[in-house]
Amino acid sequence: MSAARVRFAPSPTGFLHVGSARTALFNWIYARSVGGRMLLRIEDTDEARNQPEAVDLIYDLLTWLGIDWDEAPLLQSQRRERHREAVESLLECGAAYLCDADNQPVAGTTLRAGLAARFRMPAGRKVSFHDAVRGEVSFASDDLEDFVVWRSGGAATFLLANAVDDVDMGVSHAIRGEDLLSGAPKVILLLEALGAPPPVYAHLPLLVNAARKKLSKRRDDVSLGDYRARGYLPEAMANHLALLGWGPTDGVEIRPMAEIIQQFRLADVNRAPAFFDTKKLEHFNGVYIRALSTEEYLRRSEPWLGEAAPWPAERTRPEVLEALAPVVQEKVRTLGDIGRYVDWLFLEEPPADDDSWRKAMGGPQAPAVLDDAIATYAAADWTPEAAHAAALALAERHDLKLGKAQAPIRVALTGRTVGPPLFESMVLLDRAEVLRRLRNARARLDSEPAG
RNA sequence: GCCCCCAUCGUCCAGCGGCCUAGGACACCGCCCUUUCAAGGCGGAAACACGGGUUCGAAUCCCGUUGGGGGUACCA
Numbered sequence: 356m357s358a359a360r361v362r363f364a365p366s367p368t369g370f371l372h373v374g375s376a377r378t379a380l381f382n383w384i385y386a387r388s389v390g391g392r393m394l395l396r397i398e399d400t401d402e403a404r405n406q407p408e409a410v411d412l413i414y415d416l417l418t419w420l421g422i423d424w425d426e427a428p429l430l431q432s433q434r435r436e437r438h439r440e441a442v443e444s445l446l447e448c449g450a451a452y453l454c455d456a457d458n459q460p461v462a463g464t465t466l467r468a469g470l471a472a473r474f475r476m477p478a479g480r481k482v483s484f485h486d487a488v489r490g491e492v493s494f495a496s497d498d499l500e501d502f503v504v505w506r507s508g509g510a511a512t513f514l515l516a517n518a519v520d521d522v523d524m525g526v527s528h529a530i531r532g533e534d535l536l537s538g539a540p541k542v543i544l545l546l547e548a549l550g551a552p553p554p555v556y557a558h559l560p561l562l563v564n565a566a567r568k569k570l571s572k573r574r575d576d577v578s579l580g581d582y583r584a585r586g587y588l589p590e591a592m593a594n595h596l597a598l599l600g601w602g603p604t605d606g607v608e609i610r611p612m613a614e615i616i617q618q619f620r621l622a623d624v625n626r627a628p629a630f631f632d633t634k635k636l637e638h639f640n641g642v643y644i645r646a647l648s649t650e651e652y653l654r655r656s657e658p659w660l661g662e663a664a665p666w667p668a669e670r671t672r673p674e675v676l677e678a679l680a681p682v683v684q685e686k687v688r689t690l691g692d693i694g695r696y697v698d699w700l701f702l703e704e705p706p707a708d709d710d711s712w713r714k715a716m717g718g719p720q721a722p723a724v725l726d727d728a729i730a731t732y733a734a735a736d737w738t739p740e741a742a743h744a745a746a747l748a749l750a751e752r753h754d755l756k757l758g759k760a761q762a763p764i765r766v767a768l769t770g771r772t773v774g775p776p777l778f779e780s781m782v783l784l785d786r787a788e789v790l791r792r793l794r795n796a797r798a799r800l801d802s803e804p805a806g
Numbered sequence: 807g808c809c810c811c812c813a814u815c816g817u818c819c820a821g822c823g824g825c826c827u828a829g830g831a832c833a834c835c836g837c838c839c840u841u842u843c844a845a846g847g848c849g850g851a852a853a854c855a856c857g858g859g860u861u862c863g864a865a866u867c868c869c870g871u872u873g874g875g876g877g878u879a880c881c882a
Binding site for chain 1: 808809810811812813817818819820821829830831832833840841842843844845874875876877878879880881882
């Protein structure tokens with residue numbers, strides 16, 4: 356065990372940024388790797404945009420990711436008096452001073468409405484500290500200005516609240532984004548004036564977009580909740596996030612969190628920004644989905660196949676989903692993709708996809724293949740094997756490879772060139788329905804040739 | 807502008823003075839497998855930003871240049 360205490364301090368804005376999630380994860384991994392404690396502090400001092408549901412969403416998403424915490428979360432909104440005390444003590448010892456709306460100093464040491472308080476930046480100081488990921492970092496106090504610690508509206512600013520709360524929570528390591536690095540010397544000086552030792556800082560490299568800019572809520576796809584909604588598995592997301600700014604020495608990237616915790620060292624964290632590459636995330640997700648047992652896969656895909664499915668819920672046939680599960684599970688990269696693979700089995704008509712139609716029906720042999728398929732499947736046994744054998748024979752009659760011959764049939768039935776294995780899935784539809792779709796496609800070919 | 811941080815394949819990591827003719831993963835390309843698409847197998851292309859030092863020896867240490875990022879609010 357160690358006395359390490361770390362904290363994740365999000366503000367409840369209604370969503371959780373993947374960058375914040377990564378910060379939370381690194382804090383948690385560090386805590387678990389050294390036997391320390393993980394704490395939460397909800398920075399809900401901005402009443403304007405605070406919603407109580409937003410706090411629950413944070414708990415929910417962290418839990419989803421696999422992050423737990425060891426003590427009741429601290430709500431910063433309830434700490435106003437404590438913050439006021441701290442500012443007053445700063446005013447009393449002269450480390451801070453009052454000022455009016457025009458930033459003119461005002462004599463006195465009593466906080467009152469309409470007046471803000473600024474920290475008095477000492478002259479000629481060199482503020483150095485050892486950052487656990489960056490090493491020695493140093494700032495000159497002369498480059499720093501007198502910053503506001505108490506707003507005229509009657510509330511502490513981020514810097515002050517952060518410093519005081521960390522002290523009161525006994526935070527030993529402040530692990531956070533690099534965007535806060537420039538604020539560190541101010542907090543250190545603040546803490547010094549307050550007579551408290553600073554925590555060990557660890558500034559993580561930022562997560563950036565393709566343009567190498569800090570991920571932004573407006574431009575980028577950064578809502579953790581959105582990824583969950585699209586069918587990313589939490590273990591894939593956590594695994595991927597853990598590899599942004601850190602990597603195991605043995606090169607094994609996809610692995611249980613327990614092993615990551617075992618190998619993680621704060622000092623091994625990179626210092627350069629990392630691109631949040633969703634391509635790699637998708638790959639990870641596919642690997643994790645394939646690793647699921649079929650039962651587990653079925654259970655976890657349920658949320659995407661009920662009311663949220665791309666077909667009327669009452670048309671869902673669970674036995675079909677179940678029968679197809681193993682083959683769909685192999686292909687899909689997110690649970691949200693499942694719908695597009697199996698929708699044609701539940702929709703009244705195959706989904707319309709012009710590209711697929713042109714691709715499969717454009718060839719000169721399409722009409723003949725469809726005619727043949729109609730005759731063939733009117734008679735064939737209704738099993739995958741028989742459907743396969745029939746298609747092989749059909750292909751031979753038209754002097755085509757099976758891959759080429761099945762294309763018009765696939766598109767006639769499923770609407771798309773891409774989908775689950777055809778013979779295994781087509782027999783899950785009634786023979787009459789298969790024939791109807793084949794005839795419809797054949798008729799469409801006459802009325803509007805695809806070539 | 808000023809302050810701070812950073813710099814290995816397109817991307818994410820490994821590398822912490824000799825094991826590096828720089829390794830893995832994603833993406834990409836080719837081949838194989840194949841009932842589409844995936845998955846899988848095999849192979850390929852692909853990087854130490856540049857310039858000076860230090861050292862017998864540098865991707866690894868130091869300095870500079872260039873480039874990138876972050877900060878600079880009575881936001882957090």
